[in-house]
Amino acid sequence: MGPDALIREYLLLGLRFDRIEQGYVDAYTGDPALQRLVENEPPPDPAALARRANQLMAALPGGLEASRAEYLRVHLRALACAGRKFAGEQVGFVDEVRDYFDVDIAKGDPDRYRQAHARLEEALGGTGPLAERMIAHRRAEEIPPERLEAAIHAFSSALRDRVRVHFPLPEAETITYEVVTDKPWSGFNYYRGDYRSTVAVNADLKQQMSNLPRLVAHESYPGHHTEHCRKEAGLVAELGQVEQTIFLVNTPQCLMAEGLADLALYAVVGSGWGGWAAEIYADLGLRFDGDRAEAISEAAAELADVRQDAALMLHDEHRDADEVTAYLQRWLLISEDRARQSMRFLSSPLWRAYTSTYVEGYRLLRGWLDAAPPSMTRTERFARLLDEPLTPSALRAQRAG
Numbered sequence: 176m177g178p179d180a181l182i183r184e185y186l187l188l189g190l191r192f193d194r195i196e197q198g199y200v201d202a203y204t205g206d207p208a209l210q211r212l213v214e215n216e217p218p219p220d221p222a223a224l225a226r227r228a229n230q231l232m233a234a235l236p237g238g239l240e241a242s243r244a245e246y247l248r249v250h251l252r253a254l255a256c257a258g259r260k261f262a263g264e265q266v267g268f269v270d271e272v273r274d275y276f277d278v279d280i281a282k283g284d285p286d287r288y289r290q291a292h293a294r295l296e297e298a299l300g301g302t303g304p305l306a307e308r309m310i311a312h313r314r315a316e317e318i319p320p321e322r323l324e325a326a327i328h329a330f331s332s333a334l335r336d337r338v339r340v341h342f343p344l345p346e347a348e349t350i351t352y353e354v355v356t357d358k359p360w361s362g363f364n365y366y367r368g369d370y371r372s373t374v375a376v377n378a379d380l381k382q383q384m385s386n387l388p389r390l391v392a393h394e395s396y397p398g399h400h401t402e403h404c405r406k407e408a409g410l411v412a413e414l415g416q417v418e419q420t421i422f423l424v425n426t427p428q429c430l431m432a433e434g435l436a437d438l439a440l441y442a443v444v445g446s447g448w449g450g451w452a453a454e455i456y457a458d459l460g461l462r463f464d465g466d467r468a469e470a471i472s473e474a475a476a477e478l479a480d481v482r483q484d485a486a487l488m489l490h491d492e493h494r495d496a497d498e499v500t501a502y503l504q505r506w507l508l509i510s511e512d513r514a515r516q517s518m519r520f521l522s523s524p525l526w527r528a529y530t531s532t533y534v535e536g537y538r539l540l541r542g543w544l545d546a547a548p549p550s551m552t553r554t555e556r557f558a559r560l561l562d563e564p565l566t567p568s569a570l571r572a573q574r575a576g
Contacts, residue, residue, distance in 0.1 A: 176237050177237065178238040178239045181234055181235070181237040181238075181247070182247075182417055182418050184227075184231055185250070185251065185418055185421075186205055186206075186209055186417070186420070186421055187212070187213060188224060188227055188231065188251075188254060189423050190203065190209060190210060190213040190421070191213055191216070191219040192254065192261075194214075194218060194219050195218075195261050196525055198424065198525060199423060199424050199425070200422070200423060201366075201423065201424050202365070202403065202421070202422040203420060203421050203422070204366070204369075204411070204420045205417055205421060206417075206420075221257075221261035222258060222259070223258075224254065224257075224258040224261075225255045225256075225257075225258025225259045225262065226258075227258075228251045228252075228254040228255035228258060229251075231247070231251050232247075232248055235248055235251075243418070245566065246418070246566055247418060249426075249427045250423065250428065252274055252277075253274055253275045253276070253277075253423075253425060253426040253427065254423070254426070255274070256270075256271060256274035257275070268487065268490040268491040268528070269487075269491060272528050275425045275426060275427075276425075276426070276427055276429065276430040276528070276531055276532060276535065276567065277427040277430065278531065278535045280483060280487070280531055280535060282480075282483075283481065283484050284480075285506075287477060288477070288478055288481065288506045290477065291474050291475065292508075294473075294474035294477070295309065295471065295508070298467065298471045298474055299312060299471065306504070306508040309509075310509070312471065313383055314381075316383040316384045316385055317382070317384075318382050318387065320378060322459060323354060323376070323382055324352065324354055326387055326455075326456070326459055326461070327352050327354075327376060327387070330387060330388050330391040330392075330452075330455060331350065331352070331391050331395055331396065334388075334392055334395065334396035334397070334443065335395075335396045337396070337444070338397045338401055338443060341397075341443065341554050341558070342397055342401060342405060342558055342561055344401065345370045345408055347369065347370050347371075348370035348371070348400070348404050349370070349372075350371075350374055350400055352374050352375075353374070353375045354375075354376050354378050355375045355376070355377055356377065357379065358375070358377045359516070359519040359523060359526070360520065361390060362374065362375065362376050362377065362390045362393065363377075363394070364394045364395070364399035364400055364403075366400065366422070368407070370403075370408070372399070372400040374394045374395055374400070376390065376394075384452070384456060384461065384468065385449075385463075385469075385472055388440055388448060388452045388455075389440050392436075392439035392443070393436040393437060394436070396439070396443075397442060397443055398435065398436035398439040401561060402432060402435060402436075402561050403422075405562050406419050406562065406564075407419075410562075410564060416564065418564075419564060424526075424529070425525075427566050427568075429532045430531070430536040430539075430567055431536065431560070431565060431566065431567065432532075432536075433532040434532070434533075434535075434536025434538075434539060434540035434541075435536075435540060435560045437536065437537045437540075438540055438544060438560075441541075441553075442544070442553060442554055442557040445553070448465075448469060449463075449468050449469030449472075451465070452465050478506055478507055478508075479534050479537065480534055481502070481503065481506040481507050482503070482517065482521070482533070482534065483531055483534040483535075484502065484506075485499050485502055485503050485517070485518075485530075486521050486527065486528070486530050486531070488502060489527075490527060496518060496522070499518065499521075500514045500515055500518055501514075535567075542574065543556075543570045543573065543574055544557060544560075
C-alpha cells in the first residue's frame with residue numbers, strides 16, 4: 176500500500192468512528208467526497224474497525240518518512256483501542272489512557288496537594304475553613320453574565336494582537352463566539368476549516384475573572400484556533416500532509432493540543448498576566464486584583480492531578496461515585512455542585528479518559544517548553560507545537576536526547 180492510499184484509508188477509518196459515536200471526529204477539513212462515501216455506507220462494525228486499524232499499522236511505514244509513519248502509528252493504536260472498546264471489550268483504564276494518548280499515568284501525591292493548600296492559605300488570607308474561603312473567592316470573581324460576552328471579546332482582541340506578532344495567521348482567519356449552557360465543559364473550539372472557528376463558552380459554570388484570560392487563550396489565541404490555522408496553512412496547504420485534515424477525539428493529537436492550549440497564556444503573556452488582565456478588566460469597568468489572582472492560580476495549579484486521580488478512582492479502582500465526588504471537593508476546594516459537574520465529564524463514556532490530556536499534556540509540554548536551548552525563546556519553541564505534527568513519544572525522546 177502506497178503512502179497516498181494508506182493516508183486515505185486512515186481518514187476513512189477516522190470518519191467511520193464518527194458513525195459509531197457522533198463527535199469522535201472533532202474536526203475534518205479534508206476531501207468532502209470521503210465524508211459522503213462514509214455517510215452512504217452501512218453502519219460500521221467496531222470490531223472490524225479495530226482490525227482495520229491494526230492492518231494499517233502493519234502496513235507502515237508504507238513509503239512515508241519516519242516522523243509521519245510514527246504519527247500514524249500512535250493514532251492507529253488509539254483507534255484500535257477505541258474499536259475494541261466500542262465492540263464491548265473490557266480495557267483497563269490505565270491501558271486505555273496509554274493506548275489513546277501515548278502516556279502512562281499514576282495517582283498524584285497527597286503531600287503535594289497539602290503543600291498547595293498551604294500556599295493557598297497564604298495567598299487567600301483571612302480566617303475560617305480553606306474550602307469556604309476558596310469558594311467565596313471564586314464567587315467574588317464571577318463575571319456578571321451581562322458582561323461576559325464583552326469580556327470574552329476584549330481578551331480575544333488583546334491576545335490576537337499579540338499572537339499575530341509572533342505567529343502570523345492567514346488574513347482570512349476569524350472566530351465566532353457563542354455563550355451556551357448545559358454542557359459538561361467550560362469552553363469548546365469547533366474548527367470549521369478555512370481558518371474559521373466557533374468558540375462556545377459555558378455560562379453554567381459562572382466564568383471567573385482569573386480563568387477567562389486562560390480560557391480565551393486556550394480556545395483561541397494562541398491555543399486551539401491558532402494551532403488549527405497554522406497546521407492547515409503549513410502542514411496541509413504547503414506540505415500536503417492530508418492526515419492533518421482530521422482531528423480525532425481520544426488520540427495523542429488531543430493530548431498535544433490540550434497541553435499546548437493550557438500553555439497558551441504562559442507562552443504569549445507569561446508571568447505578570449494578572450496585571451495585564453487587570454488593565455483589560457479596568458477598561459470594562461471591572462475591578463480585578465491581578466497579582467493576588469496570579470498567586471492563587473499558581474498555587475491551585477499544583478492540584479491539577481486531582482481530577483486524574485478521580486478518574487483512576489472511578490474507573491480503575493471502581494470507587495463509589497459519592498466517594499469520588501467527596502475527594503474532588505476535599506482537594507480541589509470546590510462546592511458539591513461543581514464537583515458533580517466534573518463527575519459528568521469523568522463519567523461520560525466518550526470523555527472519561529480525556530482528563531489525562533490536560534494533566535499529562537500540560538506536564539509533558541511544560542517540561543519540554545522550559546527545556547528550550549539558550550538560543551531559543553519560550554515563544555519560539557512554542558511555535559514548534561503550533562506548526563509540527565509532534566507526538567508525546569517524540570517529545571519524550573527529544574528530552575531524553
